[in-house]
Amino acid sequence: MKTINRLFSTAFIGAIAALPVQANEKLATDNRCMNCHKIDTKVVGPSFKEIAAKYKGDAGAEAAMIDKVKKGGSGTFGAVPMPPNSPRVSDADIETLVKWILAM
């Protein structure tokens, strides 16, 4: 019985820990980021994990990434451009998404 209880509580804590990640993934899907990006495979744009790895330890990355997601651009990961996402996507959502990507 004890083991069963422990199994249940572990699963429960796991579900709670996964919630913010799922909320961010939904935000990315709703904002159409996932039309071009996936978490760990390249589609039209680089995978979010590839982006996070590139900017790891770069203190200025967050502000520059927010700016680029707003205005769009090309040349960092290849010739394919990212179109501007602002104002279709709100500044607050872009900030949340960039922080989520950088934390991968």
Ligand code: HEC
């Ligand atoms: C039409 C396709 C497309 C959509 C939609 C799109 N992206 Fe991109 N994204 C790209 C491409 C292509 C690149 C690579 C640009 C480059 O090489 O400089 C990119 C690059 C990025 C980068 C790296 C920027 C940098 O500073 O190097 C981030 C972060 C990013 N996208 C996040 C997002 C988010 C968040 C959304 C949704 C709000 C989004 N993208 C929507 C295609 C897209």
